[in-house]
Amino acid sequence: MLPLFVIIPLSVAFIISLIGRFYKRTGDILANLASLSLLILSISSLSAHHIGSVSVSVYKVGGWGGFPPLGIYMVLDGLARFMLITLNLVSALVALYSINYMEKYTSKYKFYILFMLMLAGMNGVIITGDMFNLFVFLEIASIASYALVAFGTESEELEASFKYAIMGSVSSSFILLGIGLLYSYTSSLNMADISAVLAEKGYSNIVAFISVLFLMGFGLKAALVPFHAWLPDAHPSAPAPISAMLSGVLIKVLGIYALTRIFFSVIGVGHIVLSLLMFLGALSMIVGVFLAIGQWDFKRLLAYHSISQIGYVILGLSLATPLGILGGLFHLFNHSVFKSLLFLNSGAVVYSTGTRDLQKMSGLKEKMPVTANTSLIASMSIAGIPPFNGFWSKLIIIMACIQANRLGYAFWAVLGSILTLASFMKVQRYAFFGKIKAGLKEVKEVPAMMRLVMVILSIICLVGGVVIIPQFNQVFLKPAVDILLIGKQYANAVLGAIP
Amino acid sequence: MSKMKQDQAGMTLIVKTITRLTVGLILLYGIYIVLHGHLTPGGGFPGGVIIALSFIHLMLAFGKETALKKLDQIRASLFESAGAIMFLSIASLGFVGGYFFLNFIGKGRPFNLFSAGTIPLCNIAICLKVGAGLFLIFVTLVVLSKMEER
Numbered sequence: 001m002l003p004l005f006v007i008i009p010l011s012v013a014f015i016i017s018l019i020g021r022f023y024k025r026t027g028d029i030l031a032n033l034a035s036l037s038l039l040i041l042s043i044s045s046l047s048a049h050h051i052g053s054v055s056v057s058v059y060k061v062g063g064w065g066g067f068p069p070l071g072i073y074m075v076l077d078g079l080a081r082f083m084l085i086t087l088n089l090v091s092a093l094v095a096l097y098s099i100n101y102m103e104k105y106t107s108k109y110k111f112y113i114l115f116m117l118m119l120a121g122m123n124g125v126i127i128t129g130d131m132f133n134l135f136v137f138l139e140i141a142s143i144a145s146y147a148l149v150a151f152g153t154e155s156e157e158l159e160a161s162f163k164y165a166i167m168g169s170v171s172s173s174f175i176l177l178g179i180g181l182l183y184s185y186t187s188s189l190n191m192a193d194i195s196a197v198l199a200e201k202g203y204s205n206i207v208a209f210i211s212v213l214f215l216m217g218f219g220l221k222a223a224l225v226p227f228h229a230w231l232p233d234a235h236p237s238a239p240a241p242i243s244a245m246l247s248g249v250l251i252k253v254l255g256i257y258a259l260t261r262i263f264f265s266v267i268g269v270g271h272i273v274l275s276l277l278m279f280l281g282a283l284s285m286i287v288g289v290f291l292a293i294g295q296w297d298f299k300r301l302l303a304y305h306s307i308s309q310i311g312y313v314i315l316g317l318s319l320a321t322p323l324g325i326l327g328g329l330f331h332l333f334n335h336s337v338f339k340s341l342l343f344l345n346s347g348a349v350v351y352s353t354g355t356r357d358l359q360k361m362s363g364l365k366e367k368m369p370v371t372a373n374t375s376l377i378a379s380m381s382i383a384g385i386p387p388f389n390g391f392w393s394k395l396i397i398i399m400a401c402i403q404a405n406r407l408g409y410a411f412w413a414v415l416g417s418i419l420t421l422a423s424f425m426k427v428q429r430y431a432f433f434g435k436i437k438a439g440l441k442e443v444k445e446v447p448a449m450m451r452l453v454m455v456i457l458s459i460i461c462l463v464g465g466v467v468i469i470p471q472f473n474q475v476f477l478k479p480a481v482d483i484l485l486i487g488k489q490y491a492n493a494v495l496g497a498i499p
Numbered sequence: 500m501s502k503m504k505q506d507q508a509g510m511t512l513i514v515k516t517i518t519r520l521t522v523g524l525i526l527l528y529g530i531y532i533v534l535h536g537h538l539t540p541g542g543g544f545p546g547g548v549i550i551a552l553s554f555i556h557l558m559l560a561f562g563k564e565t566a567l568k569k570l571d572q573i574r575a576s577l578f579e580s581a582g583a584i585m586f587l588s589i590a591s592l593g594f595v596g597g598y599f600f601l602n603f604i605g606k607g608r609p610f611n612l613f614s615a616g617t618i619p620l621c622n623i624a625i626c627l628k629v630g631a632g633l634f635l636i637f638v639t640l641v642v643l644s645k646m647e648e649r
Contacts, residue, residue: 003599011587018580021573063598 002059002074004041005123008034013116020109027112028099034116035092042084045076046475054482056497067498068190075129075494078479083126083257086333090248090340091119093453097344098241100447101351111151118144122253129494131179131189138254142168145250149238160237167230171220178213181206192494195266199488211273214262222255225284228307236299240347243299247306248340252332260317265490269320277318282409285311285416293423298346298356308416309335316397319404325481327396334389334464338381341457345375348446363436367443370451372432374458379428381461383421389464508562518560525553536622537615543625550626551633563641572638575631582627589617589624
């Protein structure tokens with residue numbers, strides 16, 4: 001049933017584009033049904049997992065006989081399950097939120113078409129076991145996201161989208177060049193097969209060059225610091241639900257997931273790549289938060305924080321110890337929950353007041369209690385205050401740094417967390433607390449659907465810490481950690497699982 | 500629009516005459532490339548591009564209105580979505596044999612026109628999608644540049 005993750009969103013996208021013009025509600029209904037069924041499918045994929053073993057299932061597209069390099073394979077392993085649940089959880093809630101939020105835009109059905117295409121692309125990236133398929137799905141998701149950033153078609157949005165499209169195309173070219181070189185070196189496009197061939201052929205300079213290309217390409221998609229310039233323009237310009245998708249999951253699926261999958265499972269991580277990634281992660285962590293703290297635009301501030309939090313994830317993963325990878329992946333999940341909640345909060349503020357400028361708002365708590373309280377929870381999560389989920393993942397990352405004897409990085413992680421707290425105290429102080437401004441007396445709370453989504457996400461923030469207790473950890477996080485820990489043994493696991 | 504004004508739209512008489520003679524052949528050649536996609540070089544994508552080019556040719560020679568009368572934006576967009584859905588359904592029909600994208604129709608003798616199972620059908624679907632999509636991109640560019648001039 002693995003192809004369903006791609007079939008459902010793709011077919012819904014095209015059905016909406018066929019009949020959405022004539023029936024106004026098709027987009028709302030079909031997109032929500034699709035994203036909900038994807039969430040159910042991804043959660044039910046967990047049950048196939050057997051505790052304590054690395055379980056990998058492989059699907060042959062087209063039923064081709066023989067072994068790789070023949071045929072195209074889809075692979076579902078622990079990491080893919082974890083990413084699918086994260087992605088489809090956020091996307092299902094965002095689709096629900098869009099029903100009310102997108103009312104103010106014309107041709108809402110086009111929004112759902114692009115949204116579903118983006119979802120299909122991201123699901124495809126996660127489940128594919130083939131290098132070139134990865135590139136194709138990555139382009140589907142990226143191109144849909146360029147169009148979604150420009151959805152408002154104001155000059156500012158078009159400019160941001162253009163910049164994003166240029167940077168995105170540059171990164172895609174790096175990735176394509178890397179895939180091409182890898183294909184010419186190994187004569188295979190299947191990830192597991194490439195990994196096996198590389199292990200056989202040994203290390204060579206071309207592999208180092210390919211690693212650099214992938215680091216640049218996926219680093220751009222993940223917005224690591226030297227490659228981050230597009231993100232603070234692109235993410236705030238999109239409509240709020242899309243900002244939530246872009247910051248919440250897109251940079252993680254196209255950037256971090258693809259990066260870790262290729263480096264840990266296919267090429268194999270050496271000491272150099274790991275220390276490079278660790279340095280870039282710490283740099284993003286600090287630079288992102290310093291740039292964020294001076295922002296007065298609500299959504300732009302959140303976008304800079306995405307860069308900073310991505311740094312935490314990369315830092316945790318690149319420690320390559322069990323605890324570090326656990327912390328990194330856990331923070332990835334938590335960040336996608338609280339960052340999408342924060343973007344939806346900012347969307348609710350824009351919906352009611354029409355402004356994103358923090359200096360123009362004040363005392364909104366009085367008029368918009370649900371938005372204010374949920375954003376308080378999300379702010380405390382991202383700043384790492386116990387008992388919210390962000391605290392646990394940051395704690396694990398810092399503990400892993402200390403355990404790996406990287407005390408410097410542990411210090412930067414703590415500093416980044418304190419600065420994050422400072423900048424979110426600023427958000428709370430200016431937007432929600434204090435006396436209400438004269439011009440904002442007429443402000444109303446947002447519609448019920450939007451409130452419901454924000455409340456659900458804040459509940460996940462509140463109880464997200466339970467994922468770390470052994471019973472949940474064993475089915476949700478640990479299989480993902482195991483897949484990354486076995487490294488290049490991934491090849492044997494996949495090749496052995498071919499039916 | 501009056502007959503007079505329509506005559507003035509587009510390019511000179513020479514171009515219009517040549518276009519009238521060649522546009523059908525271009526369309527036919529595109530269809531040939533699509534239908535022989537599984538036998539000769541080419542296939543759905545190049546064939547779709549050639550078919551779109553025949554409509555674009557019409558638009559360049561006779562002006563926007565003439566071409567849009569043959570194929571307007573809404574119908575082109577419907578064709579595009581239909582092509583995509585058709586491709587996806589052919590792929591999903593593979594589930595009758597147990598696999599996504601399974602080539603479930605008899606393959607026939609090699610180098611016959613009716614052979615290769617679902618591949619010619621896929622080519623037709625791709626042709627619809629690519630042809631209509633490329634035509635729509637061109638129309639959009641034309642409409643936007645017209646808006647700029649105003």
